[in-house]
Every structure is written in structure tokens, then in C-alpha cells.
Amino acid sequence: MRTRTAVVAALTAALVLTTAAPAPAATGRPSRAAELIGRQALAANDGWAAAGTGTTGGSAAAPDRVHVVRTRAELVAALGGDNATNAADATGKIVYVAGTADGFEGPDGTPLDCADLADPEYSLPAYLAAYDPQTWGRVNPSGPLEAARVRSVANQTRQTQINVGSNTTIIGLRGARLTGLTLMIDRVDNVIVRNIEFADARDCFPAWSPTDGDTGNWNSQYDQISVRRSEHVWIDHNTFTDGDNPDSAQPVYFGRPWQVHDGSLDVTHTASLVTVSWNRFTGRDKVMLIGSSNTVGPDVGRLNVTVRHNLFDGTLQRLPRVRFGQVDVHENHYRLGGPGFAYALGVGVQSALYAENNFFTLTGDTGPADLLYDWGGTALTERGSWVRQGDRLPRPVSLLAAYNAAHDPDLGGDAGWTPTLRAARPLPAPLVPLAVDAFAGAGRLPL
Numbered sequence: 001m002r003t004r005t006a007v008v009a010a011l012t013a014a015l016v017l018t019t020a021a022p023a024p025a026a027t028g029r030p031s032r033a034a035e036l037i038g039r040q041a042l043a044a045n046d047g048w049a050a051a052g053t054g055t056t057g058g059s060a061a062a063p064d065r066v067h068v069v070r071t072r073a074e075l076v077a078a079l080g081g082d083n084a085t086n087a088a089d090a091t092g093k094i095v096y097v098a099g100t101a102d103g104f105e106g107p108d109g110t111p112l113d114c115a116d117l118a119d120p121e122y123s124l125p126a127y128l129a130a131y132d133p134q135t136w137g138r139v140n141p142s143g144p145l146e147a148a149r150v151r152s153v154a155n156q157t158r159q160t161q162i163n164v165g166s167n168t169t170i171i172g173l174r175g176a177r178l179t180g181l182t183l184m185i186d187r188v189d190n191v192i193v194r195n196i197e198f199a200d201a202r203d204c205f206p207a208w209s210p211t212d213g214d215t216g217n218w219n220s221q222y223d224q225i226s227v228r229r230s231e232h233v234w235i236d237h238n239t240f241t242d243g244d245n246p247d248s249a250q251p252v253y254f255g256r257p258w259q260v261h262d263g264s265l266d267v268t269h270t271a272s273l274v275t276v277s278w279n280r281f282t283g284r285d286k287v288m289l290i291g292s293s294n295t296v297g298p299d300v301g302r303l304n305v306t307v308r309h310n311l312f313d314g315t316l317q318r319l320p321r322v323r324f325g326q327v328d329v330h331e332n333h334y335r336l337g338g339p340g341f342a343y344a345l346g347v348g349v350q351s352a353l354y355a356e357n358n359f360f361t362l363t364g365d366t367g368p369a370d371l372l373y374d375w376g377g378t379a380l381t382e383r384g385s386w387v388r389q390g391d392r393l394p395r396p397v398s399l400l401a402a403y404n405a406a407h408d409p410d411l412g413g414d415a416g417w418t419p420t421l422r423a424a425r426p427l428p429a430p431l432v433p434l435a436v437d438a439f440a441g442a443g444r445l446p447l
């Protein structure tokens with residue numbers, strides 16, 4: 001355990017790092033402080049993304065590959081010039097985001113809506129009439145209207161999915177916001193994303209899945225950040241929200257909520273070596289899925305992720321949900337409970353989840369036994385958890401013991417590995433809310 005002096009020193013250092021700096025100059029060039037932070041690499045031993053060659057992003061970018069962007073079109077241009085091929089641009093680059101860049105913005109800056117992206121043969125009223133389970137039954141939609149929906153999804157993907165190449169840093173200046181878009185990090189290496197608010201990566205054309213659950217579900221496609229088939233990715237000091245379009249405001253069709261949002265940050269399709277640090281996830285349903293399916297195959301030995309010093313505030317599930325990977329979840333603050341809350345840590349197929357010194361602030365009827373969920377896994381290592389339940393004093397709690405006392409079958413207590421990639425000894429759990437609440441999220445870096 002750290003001494004009091006060491007803890008004070010660590011918090012003081014964090015305060016220095018998060019002191020506000022001058023705004024970018026009127027020339028559009030970032031300030032000197034922003035230039036220095038834009039070239040920062042992930043520290044040695046700081047989670048799985050520090051393994052091997054580490055994660056440096058665009059730290060070696062030449063001056064002509066350093067840009068400040070304010071629109072979707074400028075973002076695409078800075079990432080290589082053509083969204084269809086930008087993922088193949090491995091030249092070092094630093095992209096500073098200033099203000100709000102909106103994925104629903106045409107090349108000339110004209111705002112777009114879902115109707116602009118819809119295939120001419122698609123309409124939601126016709127879709128609802130055609131595939132109503134009362135008449136269509138519980139089989140997957142097919143035929144011309146479903147084909148038109150799929151074409152509409154392809155239109156939206158070309159517009160709102162922004163492809164990121166290797167050796168890239170995307171970092172927000174003060175107040176930076178990306179809304180209505182997905183950063184797609186797929187088949188690349190060495191990417192850093194920092195200090196940005198992500199809002200409302202909405203799906204205009206959710207899919208009806210009649211056999212998903214007992215009564216079917218609507219499912220959306222777009223995450224705010226999606227990491228697939230990639231390595232050495234550092235996601236740091238960002239904020240993830242639904243903006244002014246929360247799930248709670250969506251209509252109900254076929255007796256199920258119209259689901260227009262998917263994950264905040266999903267790591268899937270054999271991705272690995274990812275560090276997720278000092279982010280703030282606020283008021284979202286599905287947050288972090290690690291592993292895309294239960295199929296035993298290429299994901300085995302992959303999906304190694306560190307999740308540290310994040311705030312999960314009013315979120316409902318997947319904090320994270322894990323399959324296959326060795327996932328180190330430490331020193332996070334969870335403020336959970338209330339309507340719709342499902343679980344925090346999902347123990348999935350062949351997962352090896354190691355949870356240490358996390359702090360849980362719980363409201364309503366939510367208790368320690370509700371924080372784990374068995375998605376087909378067998379064990380996790382869990383130690384140092386503290387819980388504050390309602391007005392009660394905080395106390396150390398074994399989430400695993402509470403879960404096993406309330407559920408069958410039991411989960412084992414040994415995930416089969418011990419993390420070694422940590423830049424510092426963990427804070428004691430009672431100090432985690434103090435540090436995380438103050439310093440997690442966008443706007444805390446001096447940019």
C-alpha cells in the first residue's frame with residue numbers, strides 16, 4: 001500500500017497535469033503545451049498497450065502531418081484525405097480537434113439527417129408494418145425492405161464511420177467534441193485518442209432481431225470508438241455520452257426500446273494490447289464489450305486490455321463485459337444503480353478478468369451481488385473492492401463472495417494470471433473516487 005506521502009505526491013502530479021493552459025492561438029496552430037502533449041507516448045509499463053514496442057501514436061509526425069481540424073471534412077483530410085483509404089495511411093500524424101466536428105455534416109458543411117442517408121426504398125413506417133411480429137412472426141426480416149435498410153446502413157457507414165490509420169494521435173483541444181460519428185480503428189497499429197468528448201453515435205437504421213432474448217430486440221451498429229484487429233491502442237482522458245439524445249427518450253416499437261446506440265468503446269475481432277485510462281462514461285447503456293462472440297477461435301490469446309482510473313457514472317452494463325482476454329480492471333470508480341442497471345463486470349467465455357482496488361458507489365436496491373454477471377465464464381480474480389451503498393459508510397466487500405452467495409453456479413476466484421504491466425502501485429480503493437472523479441474525462445489535460 002502506498003504511504004500517505006506517496007498518495008499526496010501522486011495527486012499533486014495529477015493536478016499539475018490537469019491545470020488549464022491557454023487556448024490555441026488564432027493562427028490555428030496548437031499552443032506549445034498542446035504540442036508537447038500531442039507528442040506524448042504511453043508511459044512504460046502502463047497497461048497492455050505498453051507491451052512490446054509500446055504505443056507512441058503520432059509522436060514522430062513531421063510538421064506537415066500536424067493539423068488542427070474543426071469539421072468532419074477537415075478530420076478526414078488530416079487522417080489522409082480519403083475516408084475509404086485512410087486506414088492504410090501509416091504515416092505518423094497528429095490531429096488536434098478544435099470545437100465540434102459532426103459526423104452528420106456533408107462535405108460542404110451542410111447538416112444531414114437520417115432521411116438524407118436513407119435508401120429511396122426504405123421508410124421506417126413501412127418497415128414496422130412489414131416486420132411486425134404479430135404478422136411476420138419470429139423470423140429474421142428479409143425481402144426488399146430489409147435490403148433497403150441494409151443499403152441505408154451502408155450509406156451511413158460511409159458518412160459517419162471515420163477510419164483511422166496506424167501511427168496516429170487524435171487529441172482534443174479545450175472543448176473538443178466529436179458527435180454523431182464512430183472512430184474506427186481496424187487492422188492498424190499504434191493509435192492514441194485523448195481529451196475528446198464523444199456524443200451520440202446514433203444509428204439511423206437499427207436492425208430488428210426477433211430471436212434476441214425472449215421478445216426480440218432492436219440492435220444498433222455504431223460504437224463511439226471501435227477497436228478491431230488492431231494492437232497498441234491508448235484511449236485516455238475522453239468523455240463518452242449520448243448527448244441530448246439519451247436512450248431513455250427513444251420510442252418503443254414491437255414492445256421493445258428503439259435502440260439507436262451501441263457501445264462506447266468496444267475491443268473486438270482479435271484486437272489486443274489496449275490501455276483505457278482516465279475516461280468518463282456517463283449515462284450510457286452498453287459501454288465496453290471486449291470480444292465479439294463466444295466462438296472459440298482466433299480471439300483466444302488476444303483481447304488483452306487494461307481498464308484503469310475510469311469513471312462509470314450512471315452506466316448500465318458492460319463495464320466491461322469480457323471474453324477470452326486477460327483484462328486488468330483496476331482503480332476505477334463505479335457510480336451505479338437505479339432503473340435499467342444490469343451489471344458491472346461481465347465474466348464471459350474463457351475470460352481472465354483481474355479486478356483490483358475498484359470502488360463502487362451504489363444507489364437504490366443495487367447491492368454487491370448485482371455487480372458481477374456470468375456470461376459463460378468460470379472465474380475471475382477480485383481483490384481490494386470497496387462499496388458505498390446508499391447512506392452507509394464505505395466498506396471493503398468481496399464482490400465474488402456476494403455473487404456466489406446469491407447465484408449458482410459459483411464463479412471461481414483465480415483468473416489464472418497476475419498483471420505485471422502497471423506503471424505504479426495501485427491506490428488504496430478508498431482514495432480512488434477522490435482521484436478519478438477529479439481527473440477522469442475530457443478537459444482535464446492542459447490543452
